[in-house]
Amino acid sequence: MKQTITVTINGKAYSHEVEPRLLLIHYLREVLGLTGPHVGCETSICGACTVAVDGRAVKSCTMFAVQADGRQVVTIEGLAADGALHPVQQAFWEQHGLQCGFCTPGMIMTSRQLLERNPSPTEAEIRHGLEGNLCRCTGYQHIVNAVKAAAQAGK
Amino acid sequence: MQPFEYANPTTVKEAVGLLGNKWDEAAVLAGGTDLISLMKDYVYSPKRLVNIKNIKELGGIRADKAGLRIGAAATIDELAESPLVAKNFPSLAQAARGVTSPQIRNMGTVGGDLCQRPRCWYYRDGQGLLASPGGRSLVTNGENKYHAILGNGGPAKFVSASSLGPALIALGATLTLQSSSGSRKVAADKFFVTPSAEGSREIALLPNELLTEILVPMGGTKNATYEVRQKEALDWPLATASVALKMSGSTVSSARVVLGHVAPMPWAATQADQFLAGKSLTEAVAEDAAKAALSNATPLSQNAYKVQLARVAVKRALMAAAGARG
Ligand SMILES: Cc1cc2nc3c(=O)[nH]c(=O)nc-3n(C[C@H](O)[C@H](O)[C@H](O)COP(=O)(O)OP(=O)(O)OC[C@H]3O[C@@H](n4cnc5c(N)ncnc54)[C@H](O)[C@@H]3O)c2cc1C
Ligand code: FES
Ligand code: FES
Numbered sequence: 001m002k003q004t005i006t007v008t009i010n011g012k013a014y015s016h017e018v019e020p021r022l023l024l025i026h027y028l029r030e031v032l033g034l035t036g037p038h039v040g041c042e043t044s045i046c047g048a049c050t051v052a053v054d055g056r057a058v059k060s061c062t063m064f065a066v067q068a069d070g071r072q073v074v075t076i077e078g079l080a081a082d083g084a085l086h087p088v089q090q091a092f093w094e095q096h097g098l099q100c101g102f103c104t105p106g107m108i109m110t111s112r113q114l115l116e117r118n119p120s121p122t123e124a125e126i127r128h129g130l131e132g133n134l135c136r137c138t139g140y141q142h143i144v145n146a147v148k149a150a151a152q153a154g155k
Numbered sequence: 156m157q158p159f160e161y162a163n164p165t166t167v168k169e170a171v172g173l174l175g176n177k178w179d180e181a182a183v184l185a186g187g188t189d190l191i192s193l194m195k196d197y198v199y200s201p202k203r204l205v206n207i208k209n210i211k212e213l214g215g216i217r218a219d220k221a222g223l224r225i226g227a228a229a230t231i232d233e234l235a236e237s238p239l240v241a242k243n244f245p246s247l248a249q250a251a252r253g254v255t256s257p258q259i260r261n262m263g264t265v266g267g268d269l270c271q272r273p274r275c276w277y278y279r280d281g282q283g284l285l286a287s288p289g290g291r292s293l294v295t296n297g298e299n300k301y302h303a304i305l306g307n308g309g310p311a312k313f314v315s316a317s318s319l320g321p322a323l324i325a326l327g328a329t330l331t332l333q334s335s336s337g338s339r340k341v342a343a344d345k346f347f348v349t350p351s352a353e354g355s356r357e358i359a360l361l362p363n364e365l366l367t368e369i370l371v372p373m374g375g376t377k378n379a380t381y382e383v384r385q386k387e388a389l390d391w392p393l394a395t396a397s398v399a400l401k402m403s404g405s406t407v408s409s410a411r412v413v414l415g416h417v418a419p420m421p422w423a424a425t426q427a428d429q430f431l432a433g434k435s436l437t438e439a440v441a442e443d444a445a446k447a448a449l450s451n452a453t454p455l456s457q458n459a460y461k462v463q464l465a466r467v468a469v470k471r472a473l474m475a476a477a478g479a480r481g
Contacts, residue, residue, distance in 0.1 A: 003161055020161035020204065023191075043192060045389055047258060056232070056261040062191045063262065066161055067184075067208065113257060131388035132256025 005069040009034070010078030018065050025049045027065035028075060036076035036105045040134070047133030050106035051075045057113040059132070076105035079112070088112050088150045097146030099137035107133050111147045120151055157200040165209050167367060171335045173205045174363045178356075181205055183365060185228055186262040189271040198281055199272075213266075213367060216240065222372040227266030227365070232257070234265055234319075244371060246378035246397045246476070250322040250415075253382045255389055266366045268319045269330070269346070270358060273419075274391055275302065275313035285310045285353050300457040301393070304465070306418035307453060311349050314416045315357065320347055321415035322380050322397040324423065328371045332364040343369075347420035357419060376401055379475035382415075383464040392416050394461055396424075396448075396468035398476050400436070407431045412448055412473075417465050424448035427469060436477045438470075445469035 002017040009032065016031060028034045028051070037060055040048035044062040051060045052074040079086035085093065088111050098104040107130065114121060114129035121129065126147045127140070135143060162181075164170040175181040182201035184190055185208065193199040207213055213228035216237050223239065234240055235251035254260055254268065272278070277286035277293045286293040287310055294302050294312040302312045320343065328343040346359050360366060376399040382392040395415035401408045410431035414422040427448035434440050445466040452462045 001160065019158065021156045021158055021194075042195070044188060044259065047256070050258060057258050058262045059188075059258045062188055064161075064184075064187065064191070066163075067187060067206065069163075110257060128387065129257060132258045134389075 003066050003069070005066055007065075007068045007071060007073055009073045010075060020064060020066050022065045024051070024060040024063045024065045024068050024073075027068075028060060028073075034075050034077050037109075038102055038105060040102065040106075045134065046103070047106040047110060048103055050109040050133065052109055052113065055113075055116075057110045074109075076108060079108070086112070087153050088115065088147070091146040091150035091153060092143075095142055095146035095149050097138065097143045103133060103135040103137075107135065107143055111143075111150065114147065115151055115154060119154055121147070123148070156194050157197070159194075159201060160203040162203060162205045163209055164205065164207075165211070167210060167212055167333055167365065168335075170205050170207055170210060171333055171363065171365050173203065174334070174365065175203070176363055178362045180362065183207055183266075183270075185264040185267040186230070188259055188263045189267060193272060193279075196279060196281070198279060207266075207365070218243075218373075222370050225265050225369040225371070227367050227369065228264050230261060231263045231265060231268060231319075232260040235260055243373060244322070244326060244378060246325060246380040246399065246472075247319065247322045247371070249380040250318045250382075250395070250397060253380070253384075253392065253395075254318050255391070265319060265369060268317050269323075269369075270360060270366060271316050273313040273357065274316050278313060283353050284313065284350060284357070286312070287353070295455060298457065299455040300460075302455055302458055303418045304452045304454045304458055304461045305414070305422050305449075306349055306420065307455065309349060309351050310353075311351070311357070311419040312455065313357075313419055315347060315418065315420050316391055316416070317347075317421065318382075318392065318395065318415060321395060321413040321421040322378075323369060323371065324421050325397040325399040325411040325413045326371050326376070326378060327374060327399070327411070328369050330366055331368040331370070332360060333367045334361065334363045334365070338367070344421075344423060349419040374399065374401070377476045379472045381468045381472035381475060383468050394465040394468050396465065396472040398469070398472045400431070400473075400476050405435045407434055407436055410444075412444065412469060414448065414465055414468070417461060424469070426450055431473075436473060438474065441470045441473040441477075442466075444473060
């Protein structure tokens, strides 16, 4: 039986009838057209689908949309304010923290949580904090540089 | 994924009323990080999911006279970040921080970690928990480098996947299981079992029961966990050891050494416990205790390497506990 859910996404409240088995990633991409979060592995390994639910980074491919009922979801689309990139987005841009960009929305959402909790992370802490996100292009060094630069910019 | 009915209770009483007497009737949905992957792969298709994340009484971590009370729906992240846990039970905090990736720790719950199903690839491929279609073990005859090296004499060859189980057993925790007809308390070391028949489970939980709380007594032990992993990211450990030591001065008065990811259940290494009692903990003693812990190991064709990894885990956990504040 379909369930009615109300979810605040990037600051705006949405209400939909959904099947309980609809995954959050599919709700975001297919129902709401928010294609920023990507589907990489669909098995909670790669982190490309990472979004924030009530401020915490989670993998939206292994979560039902009904589990987001009543909660606040932020996707990569919700970061830039008034046309200005979020500091983490800006740093990824400046430090070449991406090549193909497939992993980037997830990387940025996880980096954002990392910096919120630890505004001056060491390189080891950055690498550890991003252990749930895979990148096939960059070799990670530029991603680490980007997070360092975002931390610096936040000071 | 098969369709299912979704129930969203707000009290424990309501939740247990929605569970069934068979596993396919209903399943508890906590964070969903394990359950949803099994459902996606059609390994498990319960008819109803009972969401427990909107039940307030199942959340939170607090301490009272009896000890530390962890709500079953508290997240692994809450456990990893709790100053109360870090101060009294570094072994538990270390095990929680080890669970791979911030995203899984944010979503996964303590109860879900204890009840998660094994990661044996034959099981996840739909070949059954014992992976013995037609009575022939796919594990002993196949790819077994991540399988059990202890307690594997029966048909179960998988390893218990829980990182928190060994730490909770070493610390003497008690679990509360609630059904609509009442509640029972089970010691953590009785919660995990080695199944001997296909269809039975690796934990003592019954289909109509909800794990509600984990109580860890304030034991005044020196405790630590050490994990050996293939790499930092994405996978479960290859071998871990959680130890809790009661000390009198520099002498161990009693010890509990529990290994993770080496047997179908967290493995109580009682030979090590006996060896350590009455000794003062030096590196040489820790090394001999590690040898004792693995003395009964029976590795399969591809996993003898895990015996040495587990020995290292025991030795390093013991040394870390000895160095830790008591
Ligand atoms: C990439 C990855 C890496 C991981 N690495 C590790 C690791 O290193 N160490 C480790 O220990 N784990 C690891 N895990 C597993 C993870 O810890 C579990 O998936 C998580 O703890 C499960 O919690 P959950 O709340 O999401 O449970 P769910 O998926 O909701 O439930 C899991 C099972 O437990 C049952 N259940 C849950 N709560 C209760 C309850 N209160 N009462 C009765 N039954 C209940 C469910 O019915 C289901 O059968 C990893 C997972 C992934 C995807
Ligand atoms: S798509 Fe969700 S973790 Fe890969
Ligand atoms: S930039 Fe291509 S996957 Fe990371």
